Amino acid sequence: MNLSRRMLLHAGLMSGAALAIAPRVFAEETMPDWHVGYQTAPAAGFGPSPMRLVSGKAPAGLTGTLYRNGPAHFKHGDAYATHWFDGDGMMQRINITDGKAVHTGRYIDTQKRRLEMAADKFLAPGFGTIGDPSYPVGSSDDVNPGNISALMSGGELLALWEAGSAYRLDPVTLETKGLKSWRPDLKGMPFLAHPKRDPDGRVWNLAIAGRRIGIYNINPDGTTKDFGMVDIGASHYIHDWTMTDRKVVILCQPWIQTKNMPPFIDGFVWKPEEGMKYLIADKDDLKKTRWAQGPARAFYHTGAAWEESDGTIRLDAAFYPEPVLGSGGGAAEIRGKFAGEHVSSKLTMVVIPPLKNGVGGDAKMVETNIAGDFPQVDPRRNGLSRKLTAMVTGSVENQPGGSALALQDWSSGKAQIYDFGSKYMVEEHLFIPKPGGTSEKDSWLIGTAINTRAQRSEVWAFDVANIADGPVAVWQADYAWPLGFHGTWAKA
Numbered sequence: 001m002n003l004s005r006r007m008l009l010h011a012g013l014m015s016g017a018a019l020a021i022a023p024r025v026f027a028e029e030t031m032p033d034w035h036v037g038y039q040t041a042p043a044a045g046f047g048p049s050p051m052r053l054v055s056g057k058a059p060a061g062l063t064g065t066l067y068r069n070g071p072a073h074f075k076h077g078d079a080y081a082t083h084w085f086d087g088d089g090m091m092q093r094i095n096i097t098d099g100k101a102v103h104t105g106r107y108i109d110t111q112k113r114r115l116e117m118a119a120d121k122f123l124a125p126g127f128g129t130i131g132d133p134s135y136p137v138g139s140s141d142d143v144n145p146g147n148i149s150a151l152m153s154g155g156e157l158l159a160l161w162e163a164g165s166a167y168r169l170d171p172v173t174l175e176t177k178g179l180k181s182w183r184p185d186l187k188g189m190p191f192l193a194h195p196k197r198d199p200d201g202r203v204w205n206l207a208i209a210g211r212r213i214g215i216y217n218i219n220p221d222g223t224t225k226d227f228g229m230v231d232i233g234a235s236h237y238i239h240d241w242t243m244t245d246r247k248v249v250i251l252c253q254p255w256i257q258t259k260n261m262p263p264f265i266d267g268f269v270w271k272p273e274e275g276m277k278y279l280i281a282d283k284d285d286l287k288k289t290r291w292a293q294g295p296a297r298a299f300y301h302t303g304a305a306w307e308e309s310d311g312t313i314r315l316d317a318a319f320y321p322e323p324v325l326g327s328g329g330g331a332a333e334i335r336g337k338f339a340g341e342h343v344s345s346k347l348t349m350v351v352i353p354p355l356k357n358g359v360g361g362d363a364k365m366v367e368t369n370i371a372g373d374f375p376q377v378d379p380r381r382n383g384l385s386r387k388l389t390a391m392v393t394g395s396v397e398n399q400p401g402g403s404a405l406a407l408q409d410w411s412s413g414k415a416q417i418y419d420f421g422s423k424y425m426v427e428e429h430l431f432i433p434k435p436g437g438t439s440e441k442d443s444w445l446i447g448t449a450i451n452t453r454a455q456r457s458e459v460w461a462f463d464v465a466n467i468a469d470g471p472v473a474v475w476q477a478d479y480a481w482p483l484g485f486h487g488t489w490a491k492a
Contacts, residue, residue, distance in 0.1 A: 011381050021442075031336040034399045034453040037425050037483040038334045044480060045174075046105035051094070051459065055474035058099030059444060059461060061435045062473075063492040065171070065448055066459065067150040068092040068427070069159055070484025072107065075333045076121045083128025083263070084330020087136060088113045089147030091174050092448075092481055094459055095106070097492065101459055101475040107435040108146035108159045108167050109176035125262030126280065127328055138166040138180065139188055141179060149191035149486035153203055154222015156180070160193040162208065162239060171490065182216065182224045189214060189227075194240040194301075199380055204243055204283075208252070210235045210257070215248060215286060218252055228286040232279055237268055239300050239321075242315050243283070244307040245383040247351075249262075249315060252277040254296050265326050272296035272322070278352060280313065288465040292352045294363030300322040303347075303375035303389045304382050311354025316389050316410075318373040319365075320345045326474075333400050342395040345371050349407055370406045370415055374428040374486075378440045381451060387411045387465070388440045392426050399452075401425040401483065405445065407467050416468045421461075430489050435469055441465045442471070446489065450480050457481050 030162060031039075055218035071087025082086055089108040094101055113125045115135070123142040125131030137143060144164035151158045158180055165188060168177040181187045195205035196282040201220030206213055207227075210233050217226040232250060235257035242249045254274040254311070257266040275296045288419060297319040305315035324343045332338065348369040353361035372393035377386060387409050394404030394417075403426055404419040420426050429447030437443065445462040457480045461473045 013067075019060050024335060028299075032338075032399075033334075033423070033455070034338075034401070034425060034450075035336040036452065036455050037401070038074060038084070038330070038448050039482060040456075041073050041105065041107075041482055045090065045107060047478065048102050048104045049473040049478065051101040051103055051477045053099070053101075054458075054470045054471060054476045056091065056461075058096070059463075062432065062446075062461065063097055063443060064432070065096070065490045065492075066094040066430070066448075066487060067152075067157060067277060067490065068094075068484040068487035069146075069148060069150045069457075070449060070482060070486075071145065071147045072105075072482045073113070076116065076133075079122060080331065080334050081122065081129070082331050083126065083265075083328065084325070084334060085125035085147070086124075086129045086145060087147060087482075089145050089159055089161070089397060090118075090482070090484075091157075091169060092484060093151065093171075093174055094448075094475075095363055096475075097199070103457075103477050103481075104174060105481050106169075108169070108173035110144055110146050111141070112143055112145055112168065126264070128263045128265050128329060128331075130262050133319075140190065141188060147159070147485070149266060150488045151195050151203070152329045152488055152490045153218060156222060156488075160191060160195070162193050163190050165189070166191045166203045171354065182218070183227065186224070186227060191216070192241075192431075194236070195390055196243050196382060196384060197379060198240075198245070200317075204248065206238065206279070208238050213250060215281070217283075228335045230279065230286055230289060238301050240317075242302040242305040242317075243383055244305045244313060245281055247305075247307060247313065248281045248283060248286075249305050249313065250277060250279040250281070251299065251302070251317070253298050254300060259377050260346075263327060266327075268323075268394075270298075270323055274365070275459065278350075280352070290355065292360050292363045293366065297321070297348075297365075301373055301375055304386070306383060306385045306386070313352040315352075316349045316375060318345045318375055318391065319367075321349045328357055338398055338400050340398055341373075345373060347372070347375060349410060368408060368415065370408060372402050372406065376428065376430055378431040378443055380433055381440060386440060390429055390431065390445055392428060393417065396422045399425070405429055405447075405462070405467060407445075407464065414467070418462070418467050418470060420449055423451060425452060425483060428486060429460070429462070430487065430491050448484070450483065451476070455480050
């Protein structure tokens with residue numbers, strides 16, 4: 001099997017008023033209930049529209065905004081998108097104030113979207129899309145759908161993609177303000193979809209350009225402190241990475257680019273005999289690096305990492321035995337088809353031993369029985385020792401996606417699981433620290449899910465201290481928006 005959404009610049013590849021539409025998604029009669037998660041959203045977007053509190057009571061102190069990003073346009077005329085990861089990005093904004101939730105959704109105004117909407121057909125090459133030879137490509141941003149994740153930095157809301165620049169959005173109206181340049185000499189430099197934030201507010205991120213990896217060091221106010229480069233030896237597929245308080249850890253899975261043409265995912269070859277390699281770089285001096293070796297695994301997402309007093313590094317991730325969602329990934333679901341295959345993954349703790357006499361040992365893996373993806377940790381503990389990881393898990397026969405939420409306690413080895421039921425598709429849930437709290441359990445888990453029976457999107461809030469008791473509050477929209485990938489929380 002091939003893998004997932006990757007980039008157009010992996011090897012430096014790219015050189016050089018809608019009508020008012022009622023905010024609901026109309027299900028096609030021939031489609032299964034779950035297809036609402038893969039249906040093209042209205043061109044005008046959604047809202048602002050109030051959501052109804054349909055269960056529980058809004059927690060006191062839960063005030064802020066949940067932003068989520070993901071693909072939302074999958075059809076032009078009778079033509080369907082050929083890969084889920086290439087759909088135009090739409091930012092979702094759920095503001096929670098005084099116990100009330102209000103939803104807004106807007107497409108990111110990219111060049112790709114403007115040209116394709118004008119032509120009413122798919123044109124741009126992409127992760128899993130060949131594209132039209134007539135489409136003008138001068139840089140990776142010409143094909144940038146801005147559809148993976150979101151980041152708040154220096155008061156700006158950014159829509160992120162893997163292989164190109166971030167797009168700046170108004171954090172209230174979601175109006176697109178243009179591409180983000182972190183420094184004049186970094187204009188057009190890719191900004192990966194999975195930045196990491198230190199507890200002090202400093203943001204770190206990668207720029208993928210083949211075997212040369214850029215590392216951003218961004219101040220809490222959004223200014224760029226530094227940018228450096230490391231060499232990982234080959235063009236590995238990198239969607240996510242991790243860090244400790246002192247080290248950057250780049251997981252180099254043995255899924256390696258061998259050619260550079262669309263669809264770009266087809267240029268990657270799975271080489272399990274090479275295993276997983278871990279590059280560990282010192283944050284204060286990127287020239288100080290070392291490597292660790294581990295068994296072959298594929299992955300999209302890490303939780304977080306920390307370094308113990310003796311130099312041992314621990315990190316967790318959702319590992320697959322081989323790549324998933326490669327060429328054609330999600331194309332069947334966009335058409336309302338599902339083959340019934342749920343790919344197995346395991347939430348895994350990786351233990352990288354410290355150097356002894358200048359020599360490091362092989363990485364060891366501690367696997368759980370939790371299958372799923374989208375691991376998340378308490379942002380106050382990112383890069384620091386911790387106990388908890390939340391992850392989407394569960395599956396429903398003949399329906400894609402997860403149906404449950406798991407909370408793994410690494411200190412006890414036990415997990416709490418809450419099952420949403422067979423009529424739900426569950427999305428990523430984030431830790432939101434409670435005001436005045438200090439421990440990981442002094443948090444809520446906030447995320448979205450699609451109620452496929454009601455054909456509506458919902459926002460669920462759990463108390464981390466006991467998610468098995470179920471949500472403390474659920475807000476429901478009057479419509480459903482498409483499934484997304486990743487998001488961020490902004491305090492009020």
